[in-house]
Amino acid sequence: MAGLDVSALPPHLVLVGLPGVGKTTIGRGAAKSLARRFLDFDAEIERREGMPVREIFRERGEEHFRVLEAALTRELSTTGGMVLSPGGGWITQTESVELLRQAGRIIYLRAAPETVARRLRRVETRPLLAGRDPVVGLRELYEKRRGAYETADAVLDTERLSRQQLIAKVVELGLASG
Ligand code: S3P
Numbered sequence: 001m002a003g004l005d006v007s008a009l010p011p012h013l014v015l016v017g018l019p020g021v022g023k024t025t026i027g028r029g030a031a032k033s034l035a036r037r038f039l040d041f042d043a044e045i046e047r048r049e050g051m052p053v054r055e056i057f058r059e060r061g062e063e064h065f066r067v068l069e070a071a072l073t074r075e076l077s078t079t080g081g082m083v084l085s086p087g088g089g090w091i092t093q094t095e096s097v098e099l100l101r102q103a104g105r106i107i108y109l110r111a112a113p114e115t116v117a118r119r120l121r122r123v124e125t126r127p128l129l130a131g132r133d134p135v136v137g138l139r140e141l142y143e144k145r146r147g148a149y150e151t152a153d154a155v156l157d158t159e160r161l162s163r164q165q166l167i168a169k170v171v172e173l174g175l176a177s178g
Pocket of ligand 1: 090127
């Protein structure tokens, strides 16, 4: 973004966590309260590629999807001031995480896989969970990723806080970070 004075922008707020934990809902709500722009990575990638994420996975493979996620991250790392919701697997890409750790505050929305499975709708749109028992799939993802999720700057427990309380906490973190 040529000409943009990035140093004048507050850091991004980056919501991470398991698929279905509520990153999009909480992110959208917090962005509205903070009058900031909200960007959902999957929706943006689908818009750019002209096809749903599950088709990108099917036709071009997960590796290709991760390349698209990394490219979007690089672009966003030169800006600030947005509320971002990357897909649940973004956290496994160390380089991307380090880029947004510098340009943002990473907020982990925590929930046990069993809780997320109970809340989960639209399993069929999530290629890593489609066609299998969501509890088993989510447990697997959780075990692989929990260490990375826990490196976030802040952890919010979605099992103890209501949706409104979670939005309020993200807003608070946004106001505190400039
Ligand atoms: C993925 C999560 C999805 C999406 C893709 C891969 C993952 O996003 O990016 O299906 O690896 O956990 P949500 O977390 O928004 O479901």
